[in-house]
Amino acid sequence: MKVSEAVRSRRAIKWYDPDHVMPEETFRTLMEHVILSPTAFNIQNWRFVRITDAEQRKAIRAAAWDQAQVTDASELLVLCFDTRAWERQPERYWRNAPQEVRDFLLPALAEYYRDKPQVERDEGMRSCGLAGQTLMLMARELGYDSCPMDGFDYAAVAKLIDLPEDHEIAYMIAIGKATREPWPRPGQLALEEVLLENRF
Numbered sequence: 001m002k003v004s005e006a007v008r009s010r011r012a013i014k015w016y017d018p019d020h021v022m023p024e025e026t027f028r029t030l031m032e033h034v035i036l037s038p039t040a041f042n043i044q045n046w047r048f049v050r051i052t053d054a055e056q057r058k059a060i061r062a063a064a065w066d067q068a069q070v071t072d073a074s075e076l077l078v079l080c081f082d083t084r085a086w087e088r089q090p091e092r093y094w095r096n097a098p099q100e101v102r103d104f105l106l107p108a109l110a111e112y113y114r115d116k117p118q119v120e121r122d123e124g125m126r127s128c129g130l131a132g133q134t135l136m137l138m139a140r141e142l143g144y145d146s147c148p149m150d151g152f153d154y155a156a157v158a159k160l161i162d163l164p165e166d167h168e169i170a171y172m173i174a175i176g177k178a179t180r181e182p183w184p185r186p187g188q189l190a191l192e193e194v195l196l197e198n199r200f
Contacts, residue, residue: 006140011185013145014069016176022074026142030175033138037131040123041109042093045085046131049078049161059160064152064172073147073176078157079132081124084166086113121168128170135173145178 031048039045051057054071061070070076082088086109094102113120136146149172158169 001141003137006137010136010140011145011182012147013176013178013180013182014067014147015178015180016069016072016074016145016174017179018072020074020177022144022175027075030135030138030142030144034131034135037127037134039127039130041086041090041105041112043085043090043109043123044093044127045081045083045124046127047080047082047167048131049080051076051078051161056160060152060157060172063156063160064149067149067151069147069149069174069176070172073174074144075175076172077135077175078161078172079128079170080161080163080167081128081170082164082167083117083120083124086110086120124168125170132171132173135175139175143177144175146176147174148172149174 027050034048035044035046037046051060057071057076060076061067064070090106090109091102094105097105113123132148136148139146152172154169157163157172163169
């Protein structure tokens with residue numbers, strides 16, 4: 001599938017075949033592509049919590065206004081981010097770079113994030129946004145549909161997944177085999193309304 005086809009055919013699907021199991025090899029292929037998504041300073045601050053336990057899925061569904069895709073989709077991923085990833089052995093992120101690049105970037109990384117919780121959070125949300133789009137488009141290529149979700153009780157889900165204090169949840173994505181066609185796109189704005197040149 002071409003990228004353009006994946007973009008055009010990707011929709012937020014709510015109805016999934018609860019009996020379909022994604023092959024483990026397919027899931028691994030999906031995730032190996034997701035972790036190629038870009039992050040600032042290459043800190044790879046996303047963390048993906050794969051929910052495979054049926055009881056845990058039910059509990060998350062209860063915290064997500066009883067949305068069926070939470071339990072019916074083949075896969076449910078909670079996209080989180082580590083707000084302190086920038087300081088956790090940061091040399092790992094640039095181990096294959098030339099020494100002069102490492103000498104410049106490592107001190108710059110600390111200067112950019114230290115004592116800036118809003119920057120840490122903003123970067124985490126951006127990173128998870130980029131990774132989530134990669135995930136949904138790759139899922140289309142692999143023959144799967146998806147649904148990004150922010151309609152849930154974040155505190156309840158954080159408790160259910162034992163989220164560390166220095167991590168946050170961005171959103172969830174359900175992935176599976178659709179059982180119904182989505183309705184037509186409800187109303188895309190014209191390109192001319194959203195594309196500006198140089199300034200507002």
